[in-house]
Amino acid sequence: MSTIIYGIITSVILALYAVGFSLTYGISGLANFAHGALYILAGYISWNLMNYLGLPFLASAPLAVVACALVGFIIYWGLLLRVRGIPLSELVVTFAAGVAILELLTWRGFYGISYSLPVFVEGGVEIWGVAVDAQRLLVIAVGVALVVLLYLFVHYTKIGLAFRGMAQNERTALSVGIESDWIGALSLALGSALAGLAAVVVLPLGMMESSVGYEVLIYALAVAIVGGLESTPGMVVASFVIGFGQRITASYIGPKWMIIVPLAAIVLVLAVRPSGLFGKFKELEERV
Amino acid sequence: MPGETLLKVRGLRKSFGGVIAVGNVGFELKQGDFLGIIGPNGAGKTTLVNMITGFVRPDGGKVYFKGKDITGSRPYDIANLGIARTFQMVRLFYHLPAYKNLIIPLCSKRISRIRGGRFGERDEVALDLLDDVGFERDSYVPYKQAGSLPHGYLKRLDLARALALRPEVLILDELFSGMSMAEVAGVLPLMEKLSDKGLTIIMIEHRLRELFKVAHRVMVLTFGQKIAEGPPDEVMQSDEVKKAYLGTDVELGESGRD
Numbered sequence: 283m284s285t286i287i288y289g290i291i292t293s294v295i296l297a298l299y300a301v302g303f304s305l306t307y308g309i310s311g312l313a314n315f316a317h318g319a320l321y322i323l324a325g326y327i328s329w330n331l332m333n334y335l336g337l338p339f340l341a342s343a344p345l346a347v348v349a350c351a352l353v354g355f356i357i358y359w360g361l362l363l364r365v366r367g368i369p370l371s372e373l374v375v376t377f378a379a380g381v382a383i384l385e386l387l388t389w390r391g392f393y394g395i396s397y398s399l400p401v402f403v404e405g406g407v408e409i410w411g412v413a414v415d416a417q418r419l420l421v422i423a424v425g426v427a428l429v430v431l432l433y434l435f436v437h438y439t440k441i442g443l444a445f446r447g448m449a450q451n452e453r454t455a456l457s458v459g460i461e462s463d464w465i466g467a468l469s470l471a472l473g474s475a476l477a478g479l480a481a482v483v484v485l486p487l488g489m490m491e492s493s494v495g496y497e498v499l500i501y502a503l504a505v506a507i508v509g510g511l512e513s514t515p516g517m518v519v520a521s522f523v524i525g526f527g528q529r530i531t532a533s534y535i536g537p538k539w540m541i542i543v544p545l546a547a548i549v550l551v552l553a554v555r556p557s558g559l560f561g562k563f564k565e566l567e568e569r570v
Numbered sequence: 571m572p573g574e575t576l577l578k579v580r581g582l583r584k585s586f587g588g589v590i591a592v593g594n595v596g597f598e599l600k601q602g603d604f605l606g607i608i609g610p611n612g613a614g615k616t617t618l619v620n621m622i623t624g625f626v627r628p629d630g631g632k633v634y635f636k637g638k639d640i641t642g643s644r645p646y647d648i649a650n651l652g653i654a655r656t657f658q659m660v661r662l663f664y665h666l667p668a669y670k671n672l673i674i675p676l677c678s679k680r681i682s683r684i685r686g687g688r689f690g691e692r693d694e695v696a697l698d699l700l701d702d703v704g705f706e707r708d709s710y711v712p713y714k715q716a717g718s719l720p721h722g723y724l725k726r727l728d729l730a731r732a733l734a735l736r737p738e739v740l741i742l743d744e745l746f747s748g749m750s751m752a753e754v755a756g757v758l759p760l761m762e763k764l765s766d767k768g769l770t771i772i773m774i775e776h777r778l779r780e781l782f783k784v785a786h787r788v789m790v791l792t793f794g795q796k797i798a799e800g801p802p803d804e805v806m807q808s809d810e811v812k813k814a815y816l817g818t819d820v821e822l823g824e825s826g827r828d
Binding site: 440443444446447450451453454455456457458459460461462463 | 644645646647650654655657661662663664665666670674675677678679680681731732734735
Protein backbone atom coordinates (compact mmCIF):
# COMPACT_ATOMS: atom_id res chain seq x y z
CA MET A 283 0.00 0.00 0.00
CA SER A 284 2.71 2.44 0.90
CA THR A 285 4.44 1.68 -2.40
CA ILE A 286 1.29 2.79 -4.24
CA ILE A 287 0.77 5.98 -2.24
CA TYR A 288 4.41 7.00 -2.32
CA GLY A 289 4.56 5.95 -5.96
CA ILE A 290 1.84 8.44 -6.74
CA ILE A 291 3.65 11.16 -4.78
CA THR A 292 6.96 10.46 -6.52
CA SER A 293 5.22 10.48 -9.89
CA VAL A 294 3.56 13.84 -9.28
CA ILE A 295 6.89 15.29 -8.17
CA LEU A 296 8.44 14.08 -11.43
CA ALA A 297 5.59 15.63 -13.38
CA LEU A 298 6.21 18.92 -11.55
CA TYR A 299 9.91 18.73 -12.47
CA ALA A 300 9.06 18.15 -16.10
CA VAL A 301 6.04 20.34 -16.75
CA GLY A 302 7.93 23.60 -17.28
CA PHE A 303 10.56 21.95 -19.45
CA SER A 304 7.92 20.28 -21.62
CA LEU A 305 5.84 23.44 -21.90
CA THR A 306 8.74 25.53 -23.20
CA TYR A 307 9.82 22.81 -25.59
CA GLY A 308 6.28 22.24 -26.80
CA ILE A 309 5.71 25.89 -27.62
CA SER A 310 8.95 27.09 -29.08
CA GLY A 311 10.97 23.94 -29.68
CA LEU A 312 13.50 25.18 -27.17
CA ALA A 313 15.13 22.58 -24.91
CA ASN A 314 15.88 24.56 -21.77
CA PHE A 315 18.88 22.86 -20.20
CA ALA A 316 18.95 25.54 -17.51
CA HIS A 317 15.69 24.11 -16.16
CA GLY A 318 17.25 22.32 -13.20
CA ALA A 319 19.38 25.34 -12.34
CA LEU A 320 16.30 27.58 -12.32
CA TYR A 321 14.62 25.06 -10.05
CA ILE A 322 17.31 25.22 -7.41
CA LEU A 323 17.75 28.95 -7.92
CA ALA A 324 14.16 29.39 -6.71
CA GLY A 325 15.09 27.54 -3.52
CA TYR A 326 18.18 29.69 -3.05
CA ILE A 327 16.33 32.97 -3.60
CA SER A 328 13.52 31.93 -1.34
CA TRP A 329 15.94 30.87 1.43
CA ASN A 330 17.85 34.14 1.23
CA LEU A 331 14.71 36.28 1.28
CA MET A 332 13.67 34.50 4.44
CA ASN A 333 16.99 34.52 6.23
CA TYR A 334 18.34 37.91 5.27
CA LEU A 335 15.19 39.96 4.77
CA GLY A 336 13.09 38.09 7.29
CA LEU A 337 10.21 37.53 4.89
CA PRO A 338 7.80 34.71 5.70
CA PHE A 339 7.99 31.70 3.38
CA LEU A 340 4.52 32.51 2.04
CA ALA A 341 5.93 35.76 0.66
CA SER A 342 9.39 34.61 -0.35
CA ALA A 343 8.11 31.61 -2.33
CA PRO A 344 6.00 33.59 -4.83
CA LEU A 345 8.80 36.15 -5.13
CA ALA A 346 11.21 33.35 -5.98
CA VAL A 347 8.83 32.07 -8.66
CA VAL A 348 8.59 35.54 -10.19
CA ALA A 349 12.37 35.89 -10.03
CA CYS A 350 12.73 32.62 -11.96
CA ALA A 351 10.36 33.89 -14.63
CA LEU A 352 12.47 37.03 -14.94
CA VAL A 353 15.70 35.07 -15.21
CA GLY A 354 14.12 32.92 -17.92
CA PHE A 355 12.99 36.02 -19.77
CA ILE A 356 16.45 37.57 -19.51
CA ILE A 357 18.13 34.37 -20.75
CA TYR A 358 15.87 34.57 -23.79
CA TRP A 359 16.27 38.26 -24.63
CA GLY A 360 19.88 38.49 -23.62
CA LEU A 361 21.29 35.28 -25.06
CA LEU A 362 18.89 33.10 -26.99
CA LEU A 363 17.54 35.74 -29.32
CA ARG A 364 20.90 35.79 -31.10
CA VAL A 365 20.97 32.07 -31.79
CA ARG A 366 17.28 31.35 -32.37
CA GLY A 367 16.62 28.63 -34.92
CA ILE A 368 20.00 26.92 -34.44
CA PRO A 369 19.07 24.08 -32.05
CA LEU A 370 22.62 23.10 -31.15
CA SER A 371 23.55 26.67 -30.21
CA GLU A 372 20.34 27.06 -28.23
CA LEU A 373 21.20 23.92 -26.33
CA VAL A 374 24.73 25.09 -25.59
CA VAL A 375 23.48 28.50 -24.47
CA THR A 376 20.85 27.15 -22.07
CA PHE A 377 23.21 24.49 -20.73
CA ALA A 378 25.93 27.10 -20.18
CA ALA A 379 23.48 29.41 -18.43
CA GLY A 380 22.40 26.51 -16.23
CA VAL A 381 25.96 25.53 -15.33
CA ALA A 382 26.80 29.16 -14.64
CA ILE A 383 23.88 29.49 -12.24
CA LEU A 384 24.63 26.20 -10.47
CA GLU A 385 28.34 26.85 -10.09
CA LEU A 386 27.62 30.36 -8.86
CA LEU A 387 25.41 28.88 -6.16
CA THR A 388 28.09 26.35 -5.25
CA TRP A 389 30.62 29.16 -5.04
CA ARG A 390 28.27 31.02 -2.74
CA GLY A 391 28.40 27.95 -0.51
CA PHE A 392 24.98 26.57 -1.38
CA TYR A 393 25.66 22.95 -0.42
CA GLY A 394 25.86 20.87 2.70
CA ILE A 395 23.09 20.24 5.22
CA SER A 396 22.36 23.73 6.44
CA TYR A 397 19.79 24.71 3.86
CA SER A 398 16.15 23.73 3.89
CA LEU A 399 12.82 25.41 3.31
CA PRO A 400 9.91 25.17 5.74
CA VAL A 401 6.77 23.30 4.75
CA PHE A 402 3.64 25.22 3.78
CA VAL A 403 1.37 22.98 5.81
CA GLU A 404 2.16 21.13 9.00
CA GLY A 405 0.82 17.82 10.20
CA GLY A 406 -0.22 14.73 8.37
CA VAL A 407 -2.94 12.22 7.84
CA GLU A 408 -3.23 8.47 7.61
CA ILE A 409 -4.51 7.01 4.33
CA TRP A 410 -5.31 3.30 4.37
CA GLY A 411 -2.93 2.80 7.21
CA VAL A 412 -0.07 4.76 5.61
CA ALA A 413 1.11 7.97 7.25
CA VAL A 414 1.38 10.82 4.75
CA ASP A 415 2.44 14.30 5.72
CA ALA A 416 0.33 17.24 4.62
CA GLN A 417 3.09 18.80 2.48
CA ARG A 418 3.12 15.72 0.24
CA LEU A 419 -0.63 15.99 -0.20
CA LEU A 420 -0.13 19.64 -1.11
CA VAL A 421 2.37 18.56 -3.76
CA ILE A 422 -0.25 16.28 -5.30
CA ALA A 423 -2.87 19.04 -5.19
CA VAL A 424 -0.51 21.53 -6.83
CA GLY A 425 0.46 19.01 -9.50
CA VAL A 426 -3.12 18.22 -10.43
CA ALA A 427 -4.22 21.86 -10.28
CA LEU A 428 -1.31 22.85 -12.48
CA VAL A 429 -2.11 20.35 -15.23
CA VAL A 430 -5.77 21.43 -15.24
CA LEU A 431 -4.93 25.16 -15.21
CA LEU A 432 -2.38 24.77 -17.99
CA TYR A 433 -4.89 22.88 -20.09
CA LEU A 434 -7.46 25.67 -19.64
CA PHE A 435 -4.84 28.35 -20.24
CA VAL A 436 -3.57 26.83 -23.46
CA HIS A 437 -7.02 26.06 -24.84
CA TYR A 438 -9.07 29.06 -23.81
CA THR A 439 -6.90 32.16 -23.70
CA LYS A 440 -5.48 34.41 -26.37
CA ILE A 441 -1.86 33.82 -25.41
CA GLY A 442 -2.56 30.11 -25.02
CA LEU A 443 -3.87 29.99 -28.58
CA ALA A 444 -0.85 31.92 -29.78
CA PHE A 445 1.29 29.32 -27.98
CA ARG A 446 -0.50 26.50 -29.77
CA GLY A 447 -0.20 28.27 -33.09
CA MET A 448 3.54 28.70 -32.60
CA ALA A 449 3.89 25.08 -31.54
CA GLN A 450 2.06 23.78 -34.59
CA ASN A 451 3.50 25.98 -37.29
CA GLU A 452 5.81 28.86 -36.65
CA ARG A 453 5.76 30.20 -40.22
CA THR A 454 1.99 30.39 -40.42
CA ALA A 455 1.86 31.90 -36.96
CA LEU A 456 4.22 34.65 -38.12
CA SER A 457 2.05 35.39 -41.11
CA VAL A 458 -1.00 36.02 -38.95
CA GLY A 459 0.80 38.52 -36.77
CA ILE A 460 1.99 36.43 -33.84
CA GLU A 461 5.19 37.95 -32.49
CA SER A 462 7.40 34.90 -32.31
CA ASP A 463 10.19 36.49 -30.24
CA TRP A 464 7.76 37.72 -27.63
CA ILE A 465 5.95 34.37 -27.49
CA GLY A 466 9.27 32.53 -27.28
CA ALA A 467 10.42 34.71 -24.40
CA LEU A 468 7.08 34.24 -22.65
CA SER A 469 7.28 30.48 -23.10
CA LEU A 470 10.71 30.36 -21.47
CA ALA A 471 9.60 32.71 -18.69
CA LEU A 472 6.56 30.56 -18.02
CA GLY A 473 8.58 27.34 -18.10
CA SER A 474 11.09 28.88 -15.68
CA ALA A 475 8.31 30.06 -13.38
CA LEU A 476 6.98 26.49 -13.34
CA ALA A 477 10.46 25.24 -12.38
CA GLY A 478 10.39 27.75 -9.51
CA LEU A 479 6.91 26.73 -8.48
CA ALA A 480 7.89 23.07 -8.43
CA ALA A 481 10.91 24.01 -6.29
CA VAL A 482 9.00 25.86 -3.59
CA VAL A 483 6.48 23.06 -3.11
CA VAL A 484 8.86 20.09 -3.47
CA LEU A 485 12.06 21.38 -1.82
CA PRO A 486 10.59 21.59 1.71
CA LEU A 487 10.45 17.78 1.62
CA GLY A 488 14.21 17.52 1.94
CA MET A 489 17.59 19.22 1.94
CA MET A 490 18.63 21.49 -0.85
CA GLU A 491 21.96 22.18 -2.47
CA SER A 492 23.13 23.23 -5.88
CA SER A 493 23.75 19.70 -7.20
CA VAL A 494 19.99 19.00 -7.00
CA GLY A 495 19.76 21.14 -10.12
CA TYR A 496 21.52 18.50 -12.22
CA GLU A 497 19.29 15.81 -10.82
CA VAL A 498 16.12 17.72 -11.64
CA LEU A 499 17.35 18.31 -15.18
CA ILE A 500 17.93 14.57 -15.63
CA TYR A 501 14.44 13.79 -14.36
CA ALA A 502 12.84 16.44 -16.58
CA LEU A 503 14.74 15.08 -19.58
CA ALA A 504 13.82 11.49 -18.71
CA VAL A 505 10.14 12.33 -18.47
CA ALA A 506 10.22 14.33 -21.72
CA ILE A 507 12.06 11.63 -23.66
CA VAL A 508 10.07 8.70 -22.32
CA GLY A 509 6.73 10.47 -22.81
CA GLY A 510 7.60 11.84 -26.20
CA LEU A 511 8.41 15.50 -26.66
CA GLU A 512 5.44 17.82 -27.13
CA SER A 513 2.93 15.40 -25.65
CA THR A 514 1.06 16.30 -22.45
CA PRO A 515 -0.52 12.87 -21.87
CA GLY A 516 2.91 11.43 -22.59
CA MET A 517 4.41 13.60 -19.88
CA VAL A 518 1.86 12.45 -17.30
CA VAL A 519 2.16 8.77 -18.21
CA ALA A 520 5.98 8.92 -18.28
CA SER A 521 6.01 10.53 -14.83
CA PHE A 522 3.97 7.66 -13.49
CA VAL A 523 6.03 4.99 -15.24
CA ILE A 524 9.29 6.39 -13.88
CA GLY A 525 7.81 7.33 -10.50
CA PHE A 526 6.43 3.87 -9.85
CA GLY A 527 9.54 2.30 -11.30
CA GLN A 528 11.57 4.20 -8.71
CA ARG A 529 9.30 3.31 -5.81
CA ILE A 530 9.27 -0.37 -6.72
CA THR A 531 13.05 -0.31 -7.11
CA ALA A 532 13.42 1.37 -3.74
CA SER A 533 11.13 -1.13 -2.01
CA TYR A 534 12.44 -4.34 -3.53
CA ILE A 535 16.02 -3.67 -4.61
CA GLY A 536 17.22 -0.77 -2.51
CA PRO A 537 16.90 3.03 -2.42
CA LYS A 538 20.37 3.63 -3.78
CA TRP A 539 19.33 2.13 -7.13
CA MET A 540 16.52 4.66 -7.63
CA ILE A 541 18.59 7.03 -9.77
CA ILE A 542 19.17 4.17 -12.23
CA VAL A 543 15.49 4.13 -13.19
CA PRO A 544 15.26 7.41 -15.16
CA LEU A 545 18.58 6.73 -16.89
CA ALA A 546 17.60 3.17 -17.77
CA ALA A 547 14.24 4.46 -19.01
CA ILE A 548 15.96 6.97 -21.32
CA VAL A 549 18.25 4.31 -22.76
CA LEU A 550 15.44 1.78 -23.16
CA VAL A 551 13.06 4.21 -24.85
CA LEU A 552 15.71 5.56 -27.20
CA ALA A 553 16.65 2.03 -28.20
CA VAL A 554 13.15 0.67 -28.71
CA ARG A 555 10.84 3.57 -29.39
CA PRO A 556 12.87 6.73 -29.97
CA SER A 557 9.89 9.02 -30.43
CA GLY A 558 8.69 8.19 -26.91
CA LEU A 559 5.48 6.58 -25.73
CA PHE A 560 3.27 9.32 -27.15
CA GLY A 561 5.73 11.02 -29.46
CA LYS A 562 4.80 12.74 -32.68
CA PHE A 563 8.09 12.31 -34.52
CA LYS A 564 7.09 9.03 -36.08
CA GLU A 565 9.85 9.15 -38.66
CA LEU A 566 12.28 8.25 -35.88
CA GLU A 567 10.59 4.87 -35.57
CA GLU A 568 11.79 3.85 -38.99
CA ARG A 569 15.39 4.11 -37.91
CA VAL A 570 15.09 1.44 -35.23
CA MET B 571 -8.61 56.23 -50.21
CA PRO B 572 -8.94 54.87 -53.74
CA GLY B 573 -6.04 55.90 -55.91
CA GLU B 574 -3.66 56.27 -53.00
CA THR B 575 -0.33 54.48 -53.49
CA LEU B 576 -0.36 51.66 -50.98
CA LEU B 577 2.63 49.52 -51.75
CA LYS B 578 5.79 50.66 -53.46
CA VAL B 579 8.56 48.17 -54.29
CA ARG B 580 11.89 49.54 -55.52
CA GLY B 581 14.75 47.50 -56.98
CA LEU B 582 14.39 44.40 -54.80
CA ARG B 583 17.26 41.95 -55.16
CA LYS B 584 18.02 38.53 -53.71
CA SER B 585 20.57 35.88 -54.57
CA PHE B 586 20.79 32.40 -53.13
CA GLY B 587 24.37 31.25 -53.42
CA GLY B 588 25.37 32.36 -56.90
CA VAL B 589 21.84 32.20 -58.28
CA ILE B 590 20.00 35.46 -58.73
CA ALA B 591 16.45 34.67 -57.57
CA VAL B 592 15.18 38.22 -57.94
CA GLY B 593 17.18 40.96 -59.64
CA ASN B 594 16.09 44.55 -59.41
CA VAL B 595 12.31 44.19 -59.46
CA GLY B 596 10.04 47.11 -58.70
CA PHE B 597 6.35 47.94 -58.97
CA GLU B 598 3.68 50.08 -57.43
CA LEU B 599 0.20 49.31 -56.22
CA LYS B 600 -2.58 51.80 -55.72
CA GLN B 601 -5.43 51.04 -53.39
CA GLY B 602 -7.89 48.71 -55.14
CA ASP B 603 -5.39 47.40 -57.69
CA PHE B 604 -5.43 43.74 -58.63
CA LEU B 605 -2.00 42.65 -59.82
CA GLY B 606 -1.28 39.21 -61.23
CA ILE B 607 2.30 37.95 -61.14
CA ILE B 608 3.09 35.23 -63.64
CA GLY B 609 6.20 33.52 -64.90
CA PRO B 610 7.75 30.09 -65.27
CA ASN B 611 8.70 28.01 -62.24
CA GLY B 612 11.78 29.40 -60.54
CA ALA B 613 11.21 32.89 -61.92
CA GLY B 614 11.43 34.40 -58.43
CA LYS B 615 7.76 35.06 -57.82
CA THR B 616 7.59 33.50 -54.38
CA THR B 617 10.93 35.00 -53.35
CA LEU B 618 9.61 38.43 -54.31
CA VAL B 619 6.55 37.90 -52.13
CA ASN B 620 8.68 36.50 -49.30
CA MET B 621 10.75 39.69 -49.36
CA ILE B 622 7.69 41.93 -49.29
CA THR B 623 6.18 40.02 -46.36
CA GLY B 624 9.40 39.86 -44.36
CA PHE B 625 10.11 36.14 -44.60
CA VAL B 626 13.26 36.68 -46.67
CA ARG B 627 15.61 39.59 -46.13
CA PRO B 628 16.42 41.31 -49.43
CA ASP B 629 20.03 41.90 -50.53
CA GLY B 630 19.01 45.32 -51.75
CA GLY B 631 16.02 47.46 -52.61
CA LYS B 632 13.18 48.93 -50.62
CA VAL B 633 9.58 48.16 -49.79
CA TYR B 634 7.29 51.00 -48.76
CA PHE B 635 3.82 50.52 -47.33
CA LYS B 636 1.79 53.74 -47.17
CA GLY B 637 5.02 55.66 -47.54
CA LYS B 638 6.66 53.90 -44.62
CA ASP B 639 9.83 51.90 -45.18
CA ILE B 640 9.10 48.32 -44.13
CA THR B 641 12.13 46.68 -45.76
CA GLY B 642 13.45 43.87 -43.56
CA SER B 643 10.74 44.24 -40.90
CA ARG B 644 9.72 41.09 -39.06
CA PRO B 645 6.88 39.09 -40.69
CA TYR B 646 4.53 39.58 -37.74
CA ASP B 647 4.98 43.35 -37.82
CA ILE B 648 4.20 43.41 -41.53
CA ALA B 649 1.14 41.22 -40.95
CA ASN B 650 -0.01 43.55 -38.20
CA LEU B 651 0.34 46.51 -40.58
CA GLY B 652 -2.21 44.87 -42.87
CA ILE B 653 -0.33 42.85 -45.47
CA ALA B 654 -1.65 39.30 -45.35
CA ARG B 655 -0.53 36.37 -47.45
CA THR B 656 -1.23 32.74 -48.23
CA PHE B 657 1.40 30.13 -48.92
CA GLN B 658 2.03 28.01 -51.96
CA MET B 659 2.64 25.03 -49.69
CA VAL B 660 -0.27 25.28 -47.33
CA ARG B 661 0.72 24.70 -43.74
CA LEU B 662 -2.04 25.42 -41.30
CA PHE B 663 -2.59 24.70 -37.65
CA TYR B 664 -3.53 21.12 -38.42
CA HIS B 665 -4.24 20.08 -34.84
CA LEU B 666 -6.91 22.74 -34.41
CA PRO B 667 -10.47 22.70 -35.71
CA ALA B 668 -10.82 24.64 -38.96
CA TYR B 669 -12.54 27.65 -37.42
CA LYS B 670 -9.94 27.94 -34.65
CA ASN B 671 -7.33 28.46 -37.33
CA LEU B 672 -9.03 31.82 -37.80
CA ILE B 673 -9.27 32.61 -34.11
CA ILE B 674 -5.48 32.92 -33.95
CA PRO B 675 -5.28 35.78 -36.48
CA LEU B 676 -8.37 37.29 -34.85
CA CYS B 677 -6.36 37.42 -31.62
CA SER B 678 -3.55 39.34 -33.29
CA LYS B 679 -2.59 42.88 -32.35
CA ARG B 680 -4.04 44.24 -35.56
CA ILE B 681 -7.52 42.84 -35.01
CA SER B 682 -7.65 43.74 -31.34
CA ARG B 683 -7.25 47.32 -32.49
CA ILE B 684 -10.06 47.16 -35.03
CA ARG B 685 -13.42 45.46 -34.68
CA GLY B 686 -14.12 41.75 -34.67
CA GLY B 687 -11.37 40.72 -32.30
CA ARG B 688 -13.25 40.97 -29.04
CA PHE B 689 -13.75 37.93 -26.88
CA GLY B 690 -17.18 36.46 -27.57
CA GLU B 691 -17.48 37.67 -31.14
CA ARG B 692 -14.47 35.89 -32.57
CA ASP B 693 -16.26 32.58 -33.17
CA GLU B 694 -19.01 34.33 -35.11
CA VAL B 695 -16.55 36.30 -37.22
CA ALA B 696 -14.55 33.14 -37.93
CA LEU B 697 -17.63 31.21 -39.04
CA ASP B 698 -18.69 34.13 -41.28
CA LEU B 699 -15.30 34.21 -42.95
CA LEU B 700 -15.38 30.46 -43.50
CA ASP B 701 -18.84 30.76 -44.97
CA ASP B 702 -17.46 33.29 -47.47
CA VAL B 703 -14.89 30.80 -48.76
CA GLY B 704 -17.46 28.01 -48.99
CA PHE B 705 -17.35 26.17 -45.67
CA GLU B 706 -21.08 25.78 -45.15
CA ARG B 707 -21.90 27.39 -41.89
CA ASP B 708 -24.51 24.89 -40.78
CA SER B 709 -22.46 21.86 -41.66
CA TYR B 710 -19.90 20.16 -39.48
CA VAL B 711 -17.02 21.17 -41.80
CA PRO B 712 -15.88 24.28 -39.88
CA TYR B 713 -15.53 22.21 -36.72
CA LYS B 714 -13.42 19.43 -38.20
CA GLN B 715 -9.72 19.17 -37.43
CA ALA B 716 -7.93 21.13 -40.12
CA GLY B 717 -5.58 18.19 -40.70
CA SER B 718 -8.45 15.98 -41.80
CA LEU B 719 -9.74 18.28 -44.56
CA PRO B 720 -9.11 17.63 -48.26
CA HIS B 721 -6.64 19.79 -50.18
CA GLY B 722 -9.14 22.15 -51.79
CA TYR B 723 -10.59 22.97 -48.41
CA LEU B 724 -7.14 23.60 -46.96
CA LYS B 725 -6.37 26.11 -49.71
CA ARG B 726 -9.59 27.96 -48.99
CA LEU B 727 -8.98 27.78 -45.26
CA ASP B 728 -5.60 29.38 -45.89
CA LEU B 729 -7.36 32.16 -47.82
CA ALA B 730 -9.83 32.69 -44.97
CA ARG B 731 -6.92 32.77 -42.52
CA ALA B 732 -5.32 35.58 -44.49
CA LEU B 733 -8.64 37.41 -44.76
CA ALA B 734 -9.15 37.16 -41.01
CA LEU B 735 -6.40 39.74 -40.60
CA ARG B 736 -8.67 42.22 -42.45
CA PRO B 737 -5.76 43.03 -44.73
CA GLU B 738 -5.32 46.10 -46.87
CA VAL B 739 -3.05 44.16 -49.19
CA LEU B 740 -3.77 40.49 -49.79
CA ILE B 741 -1.05 38.38 -51.39
CA LEU B 742 -2.06 35.00 -52.77
CA ASP B 743 0.71 32.57 -53.69
CA GLU B 744 -0.75 30.06 -56.16
CA LEU B 745 -4.07 29.87 -54.42
CA PHE B 746 -5.67 27.88 -57.23
CA SER B 747 -3.03 25.18 -57.57
CA GLY B 748 -4.50 21.83 -56.68
CA MET B 749 -8.04 23.18 -56.51
CA SER B 750 -10.77 21.59 -58.60
CA MET B 751 -12.52 23.60 -61.34
CA ALA B 752 -15.62 23.77 -59.16
CA GLU B 753 -13.64 25.07 -56.21
CA VAL B 754 -11.95 27.73 -58.31
CA ALA B 755 -15.31 28.72 -59.73
CA GLY B 756 -16.55 29.06 -56.17
CA VAL B 757 -13.69 31.33 -55.10
CA LEU B 758 -13.48 33.59 -58.19
CA PRO B 759 -16.64 35.58 -57.37
CA LEU B 760 -15.26 36.17 -53.88
CA MET B 761 -12.05 37.56 -55.40
CA GLU B 762 -14.09 39.91 -57.58
CA LYS B 763 -16.19 40.98 -54.64
CA LEU B 764 -13.15 41.69 -52.47
CA SER B 765 -11.53 43.65 -55.28
CA ASP B 766 -14.71 45.65 -55.89
CA LYS B 767 -14.80 46.50 -52.20
CA GLY B 768 -11.39 48.12 -52.63
CA LEU B 769 -9.06 45.41 -51.34
CA THR B 770 -5.66 45.53 -52.99
CA ILE B 771 -4.65 42.09 -54.24
CA ILE B 772 -1.48 40.49 -55.57
CA MET B 773 -1.99 37.08 -57.05
CA ILE B 774 0.75 34.71 -58.16
CA GLU B 775 -0.88 32.19 -60.42
CA HIS B 776 -0.16 29.57 -63.03
CA ARG B 777 -3.78 29.18 -64.05
CA LEU B 778 -3.81 32.11 -66.42
CA ARG B 779 -7.33 31.85 -67.72
CA GLU B 780 -8.77 32.17 -64.21
CA LEU B 781 -6.28 34.87 -63.28
CA PHE B 782 -7.10 37.02 -66.31
CA LYS B 783 -10.76 36.99 -65.36
CA VAL B 784 -10.01 38.94 -62.21
CA ALA B 785 -6.63 40.70 -62.50
CA HIS B 786 -6.50 44.29 -63.76
CA ARG B 787 -2.81 44.20 -64.43
CA VAL B 788 -0.21 41.51 -64.93
CA MET B 789 3.51 41.48 -64.27
CA VAL B 790 5.71 38.84 -65.90
CA LEU B 791 8.87 37.59 -64.21
CA THR B 792 11.48 35.31 -65.71
CA PHE B 793 14.87 34.45 -64.22
CA GLY B 794 14.27 37.06 -61.55
CA GLN B 795 13.70 39.90 -64.00
CA LYS B 796 10.52 41.78 -64.79
CA ILE B 797 10.01 41.55 -68.54
CA ALA B 798 6.55 43.06 -68.86
CA GLU B 799 3.79 44.77 -66.95
CA GLY B 800 0.37 45.93 -68.12
CA PRO B 801 -3.21 44.86 -68.83
CA PRO B 802 -3.43 41.06 -69.27
CA ASP B 803 -4.28 40.91 -72.99
CA GLU B 804 -1.60 43.44 -73.91
CA VAL B 805 1.06 41.64 -71.92
CA MET B 806 0.28 38.31 -73.50
CA GLN B 807 0.68 39.77 -76.98
CA SER B 808 4.31 40.60 -76.27
CA ASP B 809 6.72 38.31 -78.10
CA GLU B 810 9.18 38.33 -75.25
CA VAL B 811 6.51 37.11 -72.84
CA LYS B 812 5.35 34.36 -75.16
CA LYS B 813 8.91 33.17 -75.52
CA ALA B 814 9.70 33.30 -71.83
CA TYR B 815 6.48 31.86 -70.62
CA LEU B 816 5.95 29.11 -73.11
CA GLY B 817 9.51 28.54 -74.15
CA THR B 818 8.58 28.76 -77.86
CA ASP B 819 6.94 31.15 -80.27
CA VAL B 820 3.52 29.53 -80.25
CA GLU B 821 0.39 31.62 -80.62
CA LEU B 822 -1.27 31.77 -77.24
CA GLY B 823 -4.84 30.62 -77.12
CA GLU B 824 -4.91 29.36 -80.69
CA SER B 825 -2.70 26.36 -80.26
CA GLY B 826 -5.68 24.08 -79.90
CA ARG B 827 -4.54 22.92 -76.49
CA ASP B 828 -7.26 24.82 -74.75
